[in-house]
Amino acid sequence: DAGVIQSPRHEVTEMGQEVTLRCKPISGHNSLFWYRQTMMRGLELLIYFNNNVPIDDSGMPEDRFSAKMPNASFSTLKIQPSEPRDSAVYFCASRGLGGLTDTQYFGPGTRLTVL
Amino acid sequence: AQSVTQPDIHITVSEGASLELRCNYSYGATPYLFWYVQSPGQGLQLLLKYFSGDTLVQGIKGFEAEFKRSQSSFNLRKPSVHWSDAAEYFCAVSNAGNNRKLIWGLGTSLAVNP
Numbered sequence: 107d108a109g110v111i112q113s114p115r116h117e118v119t120e121m122g123q124e125v126t127l128r129c130k131p132i133s134g135h136n137s138l139f140w141y142r143q144t145m146m147r148g149l150e151l152l153i154y155f156n157n158n159v160p161i162d163d164s165g166m167p168e169d170r171f172s173a174k175m176p177n178a179s180f181s182t183l184k185i186q187p188s189e190p191r192d193s194a195v196y197f198c199a200s201r202g203l204g205g206l207t208d209t210q211y212f213g214p215g216t217r218l219t220v221l
Numbered sequence: 222a223q224s225v226t227q228p229d230i231h232i233t234v235s236e237g238a239s240l241e242l243r244c245n246y247s248y249g250a251t252p253y254l255f256w257y258v259q260s261p262g263q264g265l266q267l268l269l270k271y272f273s274g275d276t277l278v279q280g281i282k283g284f285e286a287e288f289k290r291s292q293s294s295f296n297l298r299k300p301s302v303h304w305s306d307a308a309e310y311f312c313a314v315s316n317a318g319n320n321r322k323l324i325w326g327l328g329t330s331l332a333v334n335p
Contacts, residue, residue: 148327212264
């Protein structure tokens, strides 16, 4: 299995620009999570989906952030407009059905720098 | 509310020494508990997890953890640390039910001296 795939791996943009981060979960997994990691705040859950439906978006910082999951194999996290304080590493993780497959599998992350 | 505390922000040990990383949780019911490791520039990888049964859980890379309900703890241990174990370690707790999500500690950074 290829694991969770994220793109791009690195993104440098200027303040005010739109940024789109992409995630392909592990095939067959039905839950997908978007996290943000910074030195100051650690690992924060932004939003998660079950069966392509957003379940909890309470971690989304503000209206500038939006996430979609149009199908079981693809999700995007969009920031518009971006700000320097959005600089962080963004992780996507996927999870199969419950029980022994309760583990979240993480992608390699996207390092975002907003100048 | 659920929470996870990792009291040690940073730990340094010598290669070959034993290791214990502390994790305390706050949760009303029986928790699902996890330890993840993050190597520099990498995503997080599951080391081990506890759902039920034997309170001593074995994981990958020679790690183990013990669930102690009376102390609300789930400490991670390794008898002999290798230089490649230098990384960030995260403890997490999950609720039960269909809409499960992980509550994360802030992590413990492990440095290994040669």
